[in-house]
Amino acid sequence: MTTLTPPDHSRCQAERPNGYNAFTLGGRPAMVRCSNKPTVIATEAQPGPDGLIGSMSLCEECKAELLKDYGPVYCGFTEVQRSYLVTWEINVEADNPTMASQDVADAYFQPPIAAGGPDSACVFKVTDTKTGETTIIDLEVARGQAF
Numbered sequence: 001m002t003t004l005t006p007p008d009h010s011r012c013q014a015e016r017p018n019g020y021n022a023f024t025l026g027g028r029p030a031m032v033r034c035s036n037k038p039t040v041i042a043t044e045a046q047p048g049p050d051g052l053i054g055s056m057s058l059c060e061e062c063k064a065e066l067l068k069d070y071g072p073v074y075c076g077f078t079e080v081q082r083s084y085l086v087t088w089e090i091n092v093e094a095d096n097p098t099m100a101s102q103d104v105a106d107a108y109f110q111p112p113i114a115a116g117g118p119d120s121a122c123v124f125k126v127t128d129t130k131t132g133e134t135t136i137i138d139l140e141v142a143r144g145q146a147f
């Protein structure tokens with residue numbers, strides 16, 4: 001069974017010539033993977049000989065190359081999703097960073113998160129507003145420890 005490589009949102013998946021050819025001195029001609037950040041996911045309009053519809057991430061340069069070589073109807077393009085860091089802040093009074101995190105989790109987060117469930121959003125960055133000292137509290141680690 002053939003499996004397709006999923007689109008890589010962090011690096012263009014096109015292969016480009018490495019700059020060596022029959023007339024360069026030294027080096028061997030080969031294809032190397034493009035190192036640019038992708039901007040689009042190109043998806044084949046028609047299935048290939050294997051019956052599968054392939055898609056890959058491309059940077060603007062490689063997209064232009066694909067359009068030049070295959071024309072505008074070979075692939076459809078969708079924008080690569082951008083990456084965001086979402087931060088949420090609240091002021092709280094507590095005896096220590098772990099208790100501050102637990103109080104906030106208990107009050108505002110769903111029970112599995114407040115319980116420090118594995119792989120839940122239970123890691124808190126707690127900053128002492130007086131000293132500026134920042135502590136990272138992972139409720140999964142703190143769970144079961146006395147604080």
Ligand SMILES: [Zn+2]
Pocket residue numbers: 012013014034035036058059060061062063
């Ligand atoms: Zn590229």
